[in-house]
Amino acid sequence: MAMGLATGFKSLLALRLALGVGEAAAYPSNAGITARWFPDRERATVSGLFDSASKFGGAVAMPLIVWMIAMVDWRITFLVIGSVGVFWVIAWYVIYAENPEDHKKISQHELSLIRNGQTQKHGDKSVRPMKWYKLLRYRNIWAMCIGFFTINYTSYFFITWLPTYLVKDKGMDFLKMGMVAALPLICGMVIEVIAGWVSDRIVHKKFSL
Numbered sequence: 001m002a003m004g005l006a007t008g009f010k011s012l013l014a015l016r017l018a019l020g021v022g023e024a025a026a027y028p029s030n031a032g033i034t035a036r037w038f039p040d041r042e043r044a045t046v047s048g049l050f051d052s053a054s055k056f057g058g059a060v061a062m063p064l065i066v067w068m069i070a071m072v073d074w075r076i077t078f079l080v081i082g083s084v085g086v087f088w089v090i091a092w093y094v095i096y097a098e099n100p101e102d103h104k105k106i107s108q109h110e111l112s113l114i115r116n117g118q119t120q121k122h123g124d125k126s127v128r129p130m131k132w133y134k135l136l137r138y139r140n141i142w143a144m145c146i147g148f149f150t151i152n153y154t155s156y157f158f159i160t161w162l163p164t165y166l167v168k169d170k171g172m173d174f175l176k177m178g179m180v181a182a183l184p185l186i187c188g189m190v191i192e193v194i195a196g197w198v199s200d201r202i203v204h205k206k207f208s209l
Helices: 009-023 026-037 040-071 074-095 108-116 132-137 139-168 174-181 183-204
Strands: none
Touching (some): 040 174, 139 174
16 A cells, blocks of 8 residues: 555655565465464465465456556555455454464364364474574475575566566557456466365375475
């Protein structure tokens, strides 16, 4: 929402950096929620679902934001889109509990399904957390870092370079550009969910991580 208050390049850059710092917690939080709330055999599917939502958001945002800018103003567009996030925070605060045991509406059957399917009971305060730098000892962490580098590179390619290319080199108007630029993100969203499901099936068959 604050992005709409920018008065020039410096303030826009500063607000964008602040947004990046603020949203940096999203993926670690999503991973933590997945570990706490789902049995191990469903983790990759759930991870694919929550990450595909970012592709879905980008796909919807492309034509929607272009249309809103054409209808009203880019500052108001930031205000409207940001306000959706505020409402989501309120809803999440009401619905979510840190651990399944703390949720008022969870059944004993569902709780058993979650906990019996986990090799490690997350949320156990007697277990001391690992220092972050010790994670660098593991090959899986390096593989994840490389994977995220490639997916972030291609994602930002599609949401930054592609729209400009479609308008300047292909002569598309803003509304048509918004629809076309959404297509790679929609494809990514579908494939990511499938890839998560396949990953779970592979691990379930006892293939080495």
